[in-house]
Amino acid sequence: MADPVGADEALARGREALRRAAWGEARRRFEAVLAERESPEALLGLGLAARGEQDGEAALAAHQGGYRLARRGGDARLAERCALELALDCLSFRGPAQARGWLERAGRLLADAPAGAEHGLLAYLRARFALAVAHDPAAARAFAAQGAALARSAGLVDGELACRALEGLALVAQGRVEAGMPLLDEAATAALAGEVDDPQIVEVVCCHLIDACQRVRDLDRAGEWCRRVEEVAERLGDAALFQTCRTLYGEVLLWQGAWQEAERTLTAACRALAGARAKAADGLVRLAELRRRQGRREEAAALLAECGEHRLAPVVRGALALDGGDAEGAAAEAERYLRRVGAEDRLERVPGLELLVQARLALGDVGAARAAAGELAAIAAAVGTGPLRAAALRAAGAVAAGDDPGTAVASLEDAVDLFAARGMRYETALARSELAHALRRLGRERAAERAAETAWAELRALGLETPAPRPERRRGELTRREREVLRLLAQGRSNDEIAAALVLSVRTVESHVASVYAKLGVGGRSARAAATAHALRQGLA
Numbered sequence: 001m002a003d004p005v006g007a008d009e010a011l012a013r014g015r016e017a018l019r020r021a022a023w024g025e026a027r028r029r030f031e032a033v034l035a036e037r038e039s040p041e042a043l044l045g046l047g048l049a050a051r052g053e054q055d056g057e058a059a060l061a062a063h064q065g066g067y068r069l070a071r072r073g074g075d076a077r078l079a080e081r082c083a084l085e086l087a088l089d090c091l092s093f094r095g096p097a098q099a100r101g102w103l104e105r106a107g108r109l110l111a112d113a114p115a116g117a118e119h120g121l122l123a124y125l126r127a128r129f130a131l132a133v134a135h136d137p138a139a140a141r142a143f144a145a146q147g148a149a150l151a152r153s154a155g156l157v158d159g160e161l162a163c164r165a166l167e168g169l170a171l172v173a174q175g176r177v178e179a180g181m182p183l184l185d186e187a188a189t190a191a192l193a194g195e196v197d198d199p200q201i202v203e204v205v206c207c208h209l210i211d212a213c214q215r216v217r218d219l220d221r222a223g224e225w226c227r228r229v230e231e232v233a234e235r236l237g238d239a240a241l242f243q244t245c246r247t248l249y250g251e252v253l254l255w256q257g258a259w260q261e262a263e264r265t266l267t268a269a270c271r272a273l274a275g276a277r278a279k280a281a282d283g284l285v286r287l288a289e290l291r292r293r294q295g296r297r298e299e300a301a302a303l304l305a306e307c308g309e310h311r312l313a314p315v316v317r318g319a320l321a322l323d324g325g326d327a328e329g330a331a332a333e334a335e336r337y338l339r340r341v342g343a344e345d346r347l348e349r350v351p352g353l354e355l356l357v358q359a360r361l362a363l364g365d366v367g368a369a370r371a372a373a374g375e376l377a378a379i380a381a382a383v384g385t386g387p388l389r390a391a392a393l394r395a396a397g398a399v400a401a402g403d404d405p406g407t408a409v410a411s412l413e414d415a416v417d418l419f420a421a422r423g424m425r426y427e428t429a430l431a432r433s434e435l436a437h438a439l440r441r442l443g444r445e446r447a448a449e450r451a452a453e454t455a456w457a458e459l460r461a462l463g464l465e466t467p468a469p470r471p472e473r474r475r476g477e478l479t480r481r482e483r484e485v486l487r488l489l490a491q492g493r494s495n496d497e498i499a500a501a502l503v504l505s506v507r508t509v510e511s512h513v514a515s516v517y518a519k520l521g522v523g524g525r526s527a528r529a530a531a532t533a534h535a536l537r538q539g540l541a
Helices: 007-019 023-036 040-052 056-073 076-093 096-110 117-132 137-153 157-173 177-195 199-215 219-236 243-255 259-272 277-293 297-305 313-323 327-341 346-362 366-383 386-400 405-421 425-441 445-462 480-490 495-502 506-520 524-538
Strands: none
Touching: 007 023, 007 040, 023 040, 040 056, 040 076, 056 076, 076 096, 076 117, 076 277, 096 117, 117 137, 117 157, 137 157, 157 177, 157 199, 157 346, 177 199, 177 219, 199 219, 199 243, 199 346, 219 243, 243 259, 243 277, 259 277, 277 297, 277 313, 297 313, 313 327, 313 346, 313 524, 327 346, 346 366, 346 386, 346 524, 366 386, 386 405, 386 425, 405 425, 425 445, 425 524, 445 524, 480 495, 480 506, 480 524, 495 506, 506 524
8 A cells, every 4th residue: 555645745756766776666656646646757657667677568558658648738848758768668578660660759759859868868769779670880879979978968977878888889889899898897887886876777787788798708707797787686676677687697607608507597587577578588599599509409499489580589590400400591590690780780790600601511602601701700800809719710610621621620729729718618519529520631530539529528518418319200300320320420430430339331331421411401521510510519429
């Protein structure tokens, strides 16, 4: 039951509760006002409180109601603010089309108004839309800089720091890491030091910084800021506030091979964000990638079906297709992703390029794989972080393995070292397996055997699951003997060695190998490497 206070006092107490991130209390205060009278101010506050609780439908309904009342009552400022909040609601809970509509409407309402806080918020939201939806970091940077200037002139520290953080993220997205990261560090430091009153702005600033760290794969830096965020959440006593940041932290844990902790973090975030479809999809798509790495392909596919058109879904779908031997499907998904991202959002292109290299090699299209690996190398050279350089080296080594195994070995050894130094256990194992193949081609049998055994041990230590055998074999599914052959291929064994291990003739092994390649849809000089990668991803034993 609400305290017996007047409507104006309830409004004031509701605003104060918002500043403390006391979402439930704020909702009760604003609902008490609305029980007495129609109030666009109370509806605006109610929508903010509902959004804090990740109640998307309630937030949208309240802000729409506030917008209608403000327009009907001639309150231009409140109508502008509600339109802006609706744009943010749609980005979080609905989708980009409706968000664009509200951004355009807010822009029209503000066109003739004196410059103020709402203009700064409009510039911030336009920057966010440009980066997240249009993949135009140059436009995002320009809008964010404009928003920061407007906020500063209005004396709004919260708005200025949010815009500075987004400007830094846009610079990082362009590959200008040395210019972007200082802006992000400054904004996050100030926000966490108490210069920001609104806890939701603290979350926004921190998430922009963690997002930037992930784009450049600076996992240590991302983990450090994630831990700071957790401390703030505990201090505020609001477990739901930083769920978006926790989703990003789940990806950091995934990269670091802390799969059990990643699963707990992502599952909890998805549960807390169930009312925010767009935000929930951020967690679901990362959980799908975890399931794929664990060899739980059906669960991964089911999670992807819940993600809709999330920006990362094509990459995970493509990796699943490659795991299943569908190299053409994997290449199509990689190319679809890269078309969506465009040429300017350079760091967002990285996962698509990594997938495209592997898919094109599996199809025997070395030229296309080499072009993708070259672009990846250029991005890594511009950014300079260890994990990105490792990814580029792995791609270069895979491309070189067919005709220049010496170069391939050098690239893959360096990739293994860089991945291992950053604790990226899954990537280390895959690079080792490709190294084993390149070593085999050089005739370095003992080194190849050690690399293959170490890769396999690393994957098992991660908890890679072996799919349960099916009672009936579908068309294209490997037989038991073919699975045994593939397992030994993944260990870097030659056909002669496989024949000795299975007590078969070499000709019979060659027949099995040809059948495996046909069922996996791989061919050409890279067929053995592609089949090995499939076996390791699937956890075949």
